[in-house]
Amino acid sequence: MSSDVLIPLKRIEIVIDEEALGKLLGLLRTAGVRGYTFINHAGGLGSRGERRPDDYGLEEKNAVVILACEEKQAERLIMTLRPRLKEFGGMCLISDCQWVIGPAVSY
Amino acid sequence: MSSDVLIPLKRIEIVIDEEALGKLLGLLRTAGVRGYTFINHAGGLGSRGERRPDDYGLEEKNAVVILACEEKQAERLIMTLRPRLKEFGGMCLISDCQWVIGPAVSY
Amino acid sequence: MSSDVLIPLKRIEIVIDEEALGKLLGLLRTAGVRGYTFINHAGGLGSRGERRPDDYGLEEKNAVVILACEEKQAERLIMTLRPRLKEFGGMCLISDCQWVIGPAVSY
Amino acid sequence: MSISSLLVPAILFFALGMFACIVKSDLKFPPDMHKMVVIYLLIGIGLHGGKALSTSNMADALPAVWAALGFGIGLPIIAYIILRAIGRIDPLNAAAISAHYGSVSAGTYMTAVAFLGGIGVTYEAYPVIMLAIMESPAIMIGLVLAGYSRKILGGAQKGEKGMMKHLMIEAFTNGSILLLFGSMAIGAAVSEPSYHKIEPFFETIFMGALCLFLADMGMEAGKRLSEFKAVGLFLVGFGIVMPLIGAFFGLVVGHYYLQYSVGGVTLVTVLAASCSYIAVPPAMRLAVPEANPSFYLTLSLGCTFPFNVVVGIPLYYAAAQYLAGQ
Amino acid sequence: MSISSLLVPAILFFALGMFACIVKSDLKFPPDMHKMVVIYLLIGIGLHGGKALSTSNMADALPAVWAALGFGIGLPIIAYIILRAIGRIDPLNAAAISAHYGSVSAGTYMTAVAFLGGIGVTYEAYPVIMLAIMESPAIMIGLVLAGYSRKILGGAQKGEKGMMKHLMIEAFTNGSILLLFGSMAIGAAVSEPSYHKIEPFFETIFMGALCLFLADMGMEAGKRLSEFKAVGLFLVGFGIVMPLIGAFFGLVVGHYYLQYSVGGVTLVTVLAASCSYIAVPPAMRLAVPEANPSFYLTLSLGCTFPFNVVVGIPLYYAAAQYLAGQ
Amino acid sequence: MSISSLLVPAILFFALGMFACIVKSDLKFPPDMHKMVVIYLLIGIGLHGGKALSTSNMADALPAVWAALGFGIGLPIIAYIILRAIGRIDPLNAAAISAHYGSVSAGTYMTAVAFLGGIGVTYEAYPVIMLAIMESPAIMIGLVLAGYSRKILGGAQKGEKGMMKHLMIEAFTNGSILLLFGSMAIGAAVSEPSYHKIEPFFETIFMGALCLFLADMGMEAGKRLSEFKAVGLFLVGFGIVMPLIGAFFGLVVGHYYLQYSVGGVTLVTVLAASCSYIAVPPAMRLAVPEANPSFYLTLSLGCTFPFNVVVGIPLYYAAAQYLAGQ
Numbered sequence A, B, C: 001m002s003s004d005v006l007i008p009l010k011r012i013e014i015v016i017d018e019e020a021l022g023k024l025l026g027l028l029r030t031a032g033v034r035g036y037t038f039i040n041h042a043g044g045l046g047s048r049g050e051r052r053p054d055d056y057g058l059e060e061k062n063a064v065v066i067l068a069c070e071e072k073q074a075e076r077l078i079m080t081l082r083p084r085l086k087e088f089g090g091m092c093l094i095s096d097c098q099w100v101i102g103p104a105v106s107y
Numbered sequence D, E, F: 001m002s003i004s005s006l007l008v009p010a011i012l013f014f015a016l017g018m019f020a021c022i023v024k025s026d027l028k029f030p031p032d033m034h035k036m037v038v039i040y041l042l043i044g045i046g047l048h049g050g051k052a053l054s055t056s057n058m059a060d061a062l063p064a065v066w067a068a069l070g071f072g073i074g075l076p077i078i079a080y081i082i083l084r085a086i087g088r089i090d091p092l093n094a095a096a097i098s099a100h101y102g103s104v105s106a107g108t109y110m111t112a113v114a115f116l117g118g119i120g121v122t123y124e125a126y127p128v129i130m131l132a133i134m135e136s137p138a139i140m141i142g143l144v145l146a147g148y149s150r151k152i153l154g155g156a157q158k159g160e161k162g163m164m165k166h167l168m169i170e171a172f173t174n175g176s177i178l179l180l181f182g183s184m185a186i187g188a189a190v191s192e193p194s195y196h197k198i199e200p201f202f203e204t205i206f207m208g209a210l211c212l213f214l215a216d217m218g219m220e221a222g223k224r225l226s227e228f229k230a231v232g233l234f235l236v237g238f239g240i241v242m243p244l245i246g247a248f249f250g251l252v253v254g255h256y257y258l259q260y261s262v263g264g265v266t267l268v269t270v271l272a273a274s275c276s277y278i279a280v281p282p283a284m285r286l287a288v289p290e291a292n293p294s295f296y297l298t299l300s301l302g303c304t305f306p307f308n309v310v311v312g313i314p315l316y317y318a319a320a321q322y323l324a325g326q
C-alpha cells in the first residue's frame, strides 16, 4: 500500500503490575506520548512466579499497555522506562507496525 | 520453519469505542473476514483525551480487535475501514505475522 | 538501538477457549516457558462461528495468551502445540519482536 | 380475575425492561448482577420447595416425577415433528430447538409463583420437583433427535455414545440444576428454627429480588426482538404456538393425571409451556454445533419467555380455573 | 437538632469511605456492586415515591414540576455567569460545569431522606417528581450555553440542532431516569397487597443498602481530593458556594411558593443545592468535548457531594426550620 | 448437642459448594458477588459487635485485647517451631505459613456465630474485638520469622526495617480490617432508632447471606483439594493439627483467663484455631516472596477452613461445654 495510507511506526507492548499502571501512564504522558491503550485484569507468569487475576485469597493482576509511536519517541521512551522496569515488574516488547492514516493523529 | 507449518499473514489491530464494536464487527463480517478476536473494557489515550473504563461518573471503554488475514484481504479491509475510522474513534495498526497451520482455517 | 538494550525474540499470540486456558498454560510450563501473559474474557469469530463473552444464555469466552521467547523455544513450542490446537480451539500467530532488557529475565 | 391482578410488580418490571430496550435506553444491569440474582432465586425457590416437600408425602411425589419425564421426552418429539413437517426447518436446527421445549424456564416458574401469590392462590409442593427434574431429559432427547437427523442427512455418526455420556454428566452437574437440587435438600434437612434464621433473606425479600431479575430479562428479550427478521415468521410463530401446545398437555396432565388444585395445575402448565434458556443452550451448542444458536436463543428468550410471562401465565391460570369448574 | 442527629449511619459510612481513601487503604468495592446498589436504590426511591404519589392529589404536583423546570433552567445560568464573570473560567468549561448544577444528585436526595427519617421528620410526596424531572432540562441548558460560548469564541456552529435532538432523546432514554420514572409508575400502579410483597426488599432493607452506596461514594469523593490542586482554588470554592446559592433558591421556592412542610422544604433545598454526577457528565462529554471532564467531575464528586452530605443537609434542615418559625 | 444441630444451613451450603466442586460441576459464583458478600458480612459483624460493645464495660474488654495479642504472637511461633523441627519445612515457607495461624478467619468466626445462634447459645461482646485485632500482629511476627530465617540461610537482610514499616501501615489500612473497625465504631456511635433503620439489612438477612458466602467458600476449598498432593502429607496434616493446638490455647485462655460463658469460650477458641486467608496471604507474598503461595493458600483454604467449619466448631463447642461442666 502507498505511503499516504500507512506510516511505519514502532509498537511497544508493556506488561506490568496493575497497581503500577497509574504511575506508568503518568510517565508516558510526561514523556509526551500522544496515545496508548491499556487492558486491565490480565494474568501471567514471569520471574516472580505466577500472577492470577481471579485467584481467591491472592489476587494479582497485570495490565497490558499497547503503544504506537515514532521510532525516535520509542527510543527515548525505552531509555526512560528501563530504570523503572524493576519497580513496575513485567516486560517490554518492541516491534514494527504500520499506522493506518485516519482522521485523527495520536502517535 | 517450513512453509507447511507457517503461513505469512497480516495482523490488524484496531482500537475503537466499545459502543461501536458491534458496527465494526458487522462491517468485518460483511467484508468477508473469517476470523477475529476482540477484548472489551480497555482504556486509553488518544486525540479525544483519556478514556477510562473504571472511572466513576464517566465510564468510557475501548475495544481492541485483533485480526489475522491475507495481505489482499487486509488491503481491502483498510480501504473499507478508513472512511469509517472517525465515527468509530480509535486507531488501526498493521504488522506482519505468521499463522501456525492448525486443524481449522479461519483467516 | 544497540544490542545491549534489545534482544530479538519471537512473539507468540494464541487465542483459545477460556476453559482450555489452564491446560494450555500447564503445557507451556512443562515445555519450559519462563514467561507468558494472558487476558481472559475475550470474544471472537472463527471456524466454529461467533463466540460472545457477554451473550445471555450462551456465554462463550476466549483467552488471549501472549508469549515472548527465543526462536528455538518458539519452534519447539509450536511443534508441541500444533497437535493440541483442535482440542483447544483457536489460533496461533508468530511474529518478530525485541525484548527490552530489564532487571529480570523471563523469556 | 380482574385486570389489576395482571399488575404484578414482577411482570411490570419485565415490561419496563422491554420498554427500555425498545426505546434504545442505555439502561444496562451488570451481567454479574444478573448471575447473582439468578443464584439467589434458584436457592430461594429450592429452599422453599424443599421445606414444603419435607412436610409432604414423598410417595405422592412420584406421579410428578413421571409427568416431568413425560414432558421432557414427549414435548421435544412433538416440537421436532412440527418444525420438520410444517416448517421444513433443517433437521439439525429442528433438533436443537426442540430440546429447549422439553425443558423448563425457572424464571417463568418463579413469575407464575409471584402471580399466584399476588392473587392469593395456593399450590402443591410437587411442581418444584418437576422444575428440578425437567432440565435434563430434554437434553438427551435433543441429542437423540440430532443423531437421527444426522442419519437422515447421511452424515457420520461421530462418537454419539461418548457425547451422550458426556452430556448426561453435564446435565447432572450443571450448576443451576445442582443448586436447585442442593437447596431443596437443605430446605428439607434443616430444622424449623434454623430455617427461620435464613427465611428473611431467602423468602421475605424474594419477590422484590425477582423484580430485578425480570427487569433484566425484559431487556434480554427486547434485544432479541431485532433478530425476529433473521429467524423468520414461521419460527417466531412457533415460539408462540409451541408453548400453547405444551400448555395443553400441562393442563390435561395437571388436572386429570396429577389432580392438583388450580394453583398446582397452573404451575404444571407453566412448566410444560416454558422453554429453557439456561442449561439447554450450552448443551445444544456442544452437541449440535451445526445448529444456529441465534435461532434457539431468539425463540426461547425473545418469543416464548415474554409470551409466557405476559400472556401465558394468566391464560393458563384461567384455563386451570375453567377445568376445575370454578 | 442535637449532634447525635448527625450520626446517621449512612453519613458515617460516607465518612468511613472517605477516611479509607485518605489513609490510602486498599479498601475497594467492586464497580459492579456500586452499579447494582444504585439500580436498587433508584428503583426503591421510585417505587416509594410512586406509591406516595398515587394517594396524593396530582393537581397539587404541578407547582413542583414548575419549580423543577425553574431550577433546571435558572441555576445553570446563574452558575455560568459566576464562573465567567468572577472566575474567568473559559466559556466551554463554564458551560459544562454549569449544566451539572441545574441537575440533581439522587444520592444526596436519598441521604436527605435518611437524615429526615433518622430524626422522624415527614415530608411531601412531590419532591421525588422533581428528582425525576430535574436531570434532563439542565443538559439542554448546558448545550445552549455551550453554543453561546462557541459563538463568543467565534467557532463553527457544527450541527448544534442535531446535537440538541440527540441529547433530548438521550436525556429521556437515560437508564437512571427511565428506571426512576418506570419505578414511580409501577409503584403507583400496583395494588396494596402486591406492593406489600415487594416492600421487604425495596423498603425495609433500603436504609442499610444506602450505607453501602455512601461508603463507596465516600471513596470516590476521597479519590477526587487529590485533583483539587489541578482544578484550582476558585473552582473548589465554587463547588461549595454554588450549592449554597442553589439552597437559597430552594428554601425560598420550597417555603414561599410550594409551601411545603419543614421536611419537604429540606428536600426541595437539597435538590436545588445538589449537582449531577450520573446523567450530566456523559452528556457534557458528548456535547462539549472541549471541556475538561476532570473539572466537572471533581467539583461534583469531590466538592459538592461531600459538602451537601456532611454539612449541607443538616444546614438546609436548620434553615427550613428557621423559615417555618419552629 | 444432637446431630440436627450440625444441620446449620450455612454449613450445609458449605458442603454443597464443596460437593459441586468435587463432582466437577460448572457451578461458579461471580467473583464480584463473593467480594460483595464479604464486604456486607464484615460490615454486618462489625455493626453488631459495635452495638453490643457500646452497652458493655470497655474496661472488661482489655483482657480480650491481651488475649488477642498473645494469640497473634504466640501461635505463629509455635507453628514455626513445629514446621521446622518436625516437618523440616524450609525456613521461609515455614515463616509464611506460620503467620497465617496467628491470624484469624472472619468466615469461620461468622459460621461459629451462626452455629451458636442455631442452637440458641449466647456469647460475650468481646470476641469481635479480638477478631478485629488479630489480623495484624501475626503479619509482623511473620516478617520477624522471615528475617530470622534469612539470617539462618545467610541471605542479605535487605531493608527489613522499611518492609516492617510498610507492612505495619498495610496491616492497619487493610480494607477488611478498616471495614471491620469502622463498622464497629459506627455500630457503637449511632443511636438506637438510627440502628433500627439499618438493622433489617445488616442483621435480619445476615444469616441468609452467610449461606451464599459459605457455598462459595466450599467451592474455593474444593478447588484446593487437588493441590494436596503437591503440598504433601505433612503439611496437610499440619493444617488439621495446628487448629487443634490453637483451639487448646483458645479453650484455656477463654475459660480460665477470660472466664467467658460457653458461647464466648467457643468463639475465642474458634479465633485461636482459625487461620487467615484475607489479609495475611497478600502480606506474606510481599514480605516473603521466596515462599510458595500455593502452600499457605492450600493449607488455609483447603485444610484448616473446611476442618474448622465442619468438624472444629461443634468440637470446640463441646469442649467449652465440658470445661464449663455442663
Ligand SMILES: Nc1ncnc2c1ncn2[C@@H]1O[C@H](COP(=O)(O)O)[C@@H](O)[C@H]1O
Pocket: A015, A016, A017, A043, A044, A045, A046, A047, A048, A049, A050, A051, A062, A089, A090, A091, C034, C035, C036, C037, C038, C066, C067, C068, C069, C104, C106, C107
Ligand atoms: N516472556 C514473557 N512473555 C510474556 N509475558 C511475560 C513474559 N515475562 C513476563 N511476562 C509478564 O510480565 C509479568 C510480570 O513479570 P515478572 O515481573 O518477571 O514476574 C508476568 O506476570 C507476565 O504477565
Ligand SMILES: Nc1ncnc2c1ncn2[C@@H]1O[C@H](COP(=O)(O)O)[C@@H](O)[C@H]1O
Pocket: A034, A035, A036, A037, A038, A066, A067, A068, A069, A104, A106, A107, B015, B016, B017, B043, B044, B045, B046, B047, B048, B049, B050, B051, B062, B089, B090, B091
Ligand atoms: N498511538 C496510540 N497507541 C495506542 N493506542 C492508541 C493510540 N492512539 C489512540 N489509541 C487508542 O485509541 C483510542 C481512541 O483514540 P482517539 O479516537 O484518537 O481518542 C484511545 O483511547 C486509545 O485507546
Ligand SMILES: Nc1ncnc2c1ncn2[C@@H]1O[C@H](COP(=O)(O)O)[C@@H](O)[C@H]1O
Pocket: B034, B035, B036, B037, B038, B066, B067, B068, B069, B104, B106, B107, C015, C016, C017, C043, C044, C045, C046, C047, C048, C049, C050, C051, C062, C089, C090, C091
Ligand atoms: N483470523 C483470525 N484472526 C483473529 N482471531 C481469530 C482468527 N481466527 C480465529 N480467531 C480466534 O480464535 C477463536 C476460536 O476459533 P475457532 O476455533 O476457529 O472457532 C475465535 O473465536 C477467535 O477469537
Ligand code: NA
Pocket: D075, D100, D101, D102, D103, D104, D246, D271, D272, D273, D274, D275
Ligand atoms: Na417445557
Ligand code: NA
Pocket: E075, E100, E101, E102, E103, E104, E246, E271, E272, E273, E274, E275
Ligand atoms: Na441542583
Ligand code: NA
Pocket: F071, F075, F100, F101, F102, F103, F104, F246, F271, F272, F273, F274, F275
Ligand atoms: Na488463629
